[in-house]
Amino acid sequence: MNLGISSETPSKKQINLPKWLIWGFIAVSFIGFLDAGYLTVVHYTGADLACSFLEGCEIVTTSKYSLIFGIPVALLGALYYLTILILSLLYFDTKNNILLKIFPALTIFGFLASGWFIYLQIFVIKALCEYCILSAVTSTILFILGLYTIVKHKP
Amino acid sequence: MTRGIKRIIFWLAAGIIIIGGFLAIIFANTNTGNNNKHIGEVGTDEWIKGDPLSKVVLVEYSDFQCPACKTREAQNKKLLDEFGNHIKFVYRHFSWDYHERAFLASQASEAAGIQGKFWEMHDKIFENQGIWSKQSETAAEESFIAYALMLNLDIEKFKNDLYSNEVENKIEEDHASGNAAGIDATPIYFLNGTIINPRTYDEFRDLVRDAIEKANQPA
Numbered sequence: 001m002n003l004g005i006s007s008e009t010p011s012k013k014q015i016n017l018p019k020w021l022i023w024g025f026i027a028v029s030f031i032g033f034l035d036a037g038y039l040t041v042v043h044y045t046g047a048d049l050a051c052s053f054l055e056g057c058e059i060v061t062t063s064k065y066s067l068i069f070g071i072p073v074a075l076l077g078a079l080y081y082l083t084i085l086i087l088s089l090l091y092f093d094t095k096n097n098i099l100l101k102i103f104p105a106l107t108i109f110g111f112l113a114s115g116w117f118i119y120l121q122i123f124v125i126k127a128l129c130e131y132c133i134l135s136a137v138t139s140t141i142l143f144i145l146g147l148y149t150i151v152k153h154k155p
Numbered sequence: 156m157t158r159g160i161k162r163i164i165f166w167l168a169a170g171i172i173i174i175g176g177f178l179a180i181i182f183a184n185t186n187t188g189n190n191n192k193h194i195g196e197v198g199t200d201e202w203i204k205g206d207p208l209s210k211v212v213l214v215e216y217s218d219f220q221c222p223a224c225k226t227r228e229a230q231n232k233k234l235l236d237e238f239g240n241h242i243k244f245v246y247r248h249f250s251w252d253y254h255e256r257a258f259l260a261s262q263a264s265e266a267a268g269i270q271g272k273f274w275e276m277h278d279k280i281f282e283n284q285g286i287w288s289k290q291s292e293t294a295a296e297e298s299f300i301a302y303a304l305m306l307n308l309d310i311e312k313f314k315n316d317l318y319s320n321e322v323e324n325k326i327e328e329d330h331a332s333g334n335a336a337g338i339d340a341t342p343i344y345f346l347n348g349t350i351i352n353p354r355t356y357d358e359f360r361d362l363v364r365d366a367i368e369k370a371n372q373p374a
Contacts, residue, residue, distance in 0.1 A: 038180045051221035052340035089169050093162060
């Protein structure tokens with residue numbers, strides 16, 4: 001459904017992303033948002049002294065690598081997914097081609113960041129957190145969808 | 156329906172789903188549910204410290220390989236030094252599967268318990284957590300046997316009891332009561348049947364002291 005305005009100039013070709021692709025961005029970034037949001041909550045509330053089935057996540061989300069300039073990476077991840085989610089919803093609504101230049105490109109950063117965090121978990125912290133692995137999966141899927149959009153539709 | 160209304164509905168729905176999803180995960184993480192879990196009566200064959208006749212019963216579910224449980228051990232000792240004459244402190248096993256040597260450690264403590272030295276072995280196991288928890292199963296077993304030697308136990312009996320059904324069943328009973336109570340972390344303390352979650356020693360001490368005062372009030 002095209003609910004809004006098409007702001008493209010007539011000289012430029014309107015790109016119509018297939019619906020599955022837009023819904024893919026929306027669904028996967030929503031899952032990523034909930035996952036990173038959960039880790040953010042764990043970071044702020046689950047750091048009390050206890051061993052539990054989430055121990056891997058507590059080690060990872062309370063390690064020194066869990067912060068960048070004092071900000072939990074889980075929170076940055078949640079904001080990243082939320083940005084992708086809102087931009088893809090905005091595209092779904094407006095079909096504005098400028099958006100296609102932004103969010104597919106953003107997925108590259110998400111993918112690189114996730115790669116770095118998986119490296120840290122395996123080789124440096126030596127603890128794996130299932131929720132962080134899920135985040136790596138969602139960011140990889142978003143990256144593939146982003147790459148597909150860039151290559152196939154050349155926004 | 157006009158395009159404008161459709162858009163409003165679309166964004167409202169998206170907003171509700173996003174915010175609702177986020178609130179749901181916060182709720183799921185903070186809702187600890189009913190704190191009055193049934194952990195069963197404390198049997199006479201359980202590991203008790205303090206005053207066995209006290210009405211103030213503090214049950215700890217603990218995992219020998221859990222670093223947090225080791226840290227809390229010092230607090231338990233401090234608490235018992237102060238209130239040992241007024242509370243009944245009970246130790247129950249609740250080892251996590253991913254703590255690979257924790258069950259064997261429980262078996263070692265129970266095997267020592269058969270010879271009357273549960274608490275001594277319990278202390279040795281926690282003191283040396285950093286060593287045996289990193290060892291292979293056979294090496295960890297040798298470590299526990301070495302602790303048994305230090306405690307002057309009958310080693311042949313200790314070795315026989317280590318893998319006995321009696322010992323295994325006793326640990327499994329603790330696990331079963333912990334599972335029934337829906338334990339999701341260790342260490343967990345139940346003060347007179349209610350989960351307490353003190354974040355500091357002072358909080359822990361205050362809760363126990365209040366329970367003692369309450370128990371001593373004339374009816």
